[in-house]
Amino acid sequence: MRLDVLTLSAVLAATTAVATPTxxxxxxxxxxxxxxxxxxxxxxxxxxxxxxxxxxxxxxLTAGTSDYVNACVVFIDHTSQCNRWTRVPNGSWHTIATDVLDGTHFEVLVGVPLEGDDATVQIAF
Structure with missing residues (x-):
């Protein structure tokens, strides 16, 4: 019985060690x-x-009443203007600013096409 507990402990430890990096x-x-x-x-x-x-x-765009949103990035340490407007349809990821250096401060501006529309978005940076 003691051997079974030790074997199970070793298997669990090995499994945990492999799963943690993933x-x-x-x-x-x-x-x-x-x-x-x-x-x-x-x-x-x-x-x-x-x-x-x-x-x-x-x-x-992940949810909402709108089929798309318009989005831009404002690099707030350098300007108060948008970089460019990008139309982002529902579902897949779209790049709204490229080659952004680590530590760069920014805000994301999102607009919906019709008054009263709502939208849920995800931002990855």
């Missing part, structure tokens, strides 16, 4: 660090600081 790796991926925001809570989200998880700022 979980850690999943949370450090670009999209694994995404945050969720709701348009009804405002149109400007942030300020954020670019991380080493992503080289870009990415956005996807």
């Amino acid at each position: 979980v850690a790796a999943a949370t450090t991926t670009c999209y694994g660090g995404a945050i969720t925001k709701h348009y009804g809570d405002g149109a400007f989200f942030g300020p954020y600081s670019a991380s080493s998880r992503c080289t870009d700022v990415n956005l996807r």
